[in-house]
Amino acid sequence: MPAVIASGIAFPLSFAITQAFGRRERALIALAEMKASAVALYWQHRDWVQDEGFPASLGCNRNPWQVGGVVVCGGLGEGGGHVDVEGGGG
Numbered sequence: 001m002p003a004v005i006a007s008g009i010a011f012p013l014s015f016a017i018t019q020a021f022g023r024r025e026r027a028l029i030a031l032a033e034m035k036a037s038a039v040a041l042y043w044q045h046r047d048w049v050q051d052e053g054f055p056a057s058l059g060c061n062r063n064p065w066q067v068g069g070v071v072v073c074g075g076l077g078e079g080g081g082h083v084d085v086e087g088g089g090g
Helices: 002-046 064-072
Strands: none
């Protein structure tokens, strides 16, 4: 009879410890991802090359992916729905 009582205590206790360890590991992974993102953001801002026309050059990028973004989001800007892909304004 004492073996049944002991196993009735030991198994739930070991399950609770295993679950707590799993939650701790998931929290540590999330914390590490957040820290890595913050460090990457710091490095991006630290190494951002600013040319002579800054901030006038900001937003005048004519890369294909940027032009596509202007076309997709054209109605959201200050241009009232007009998309001027060649010009540099809305």
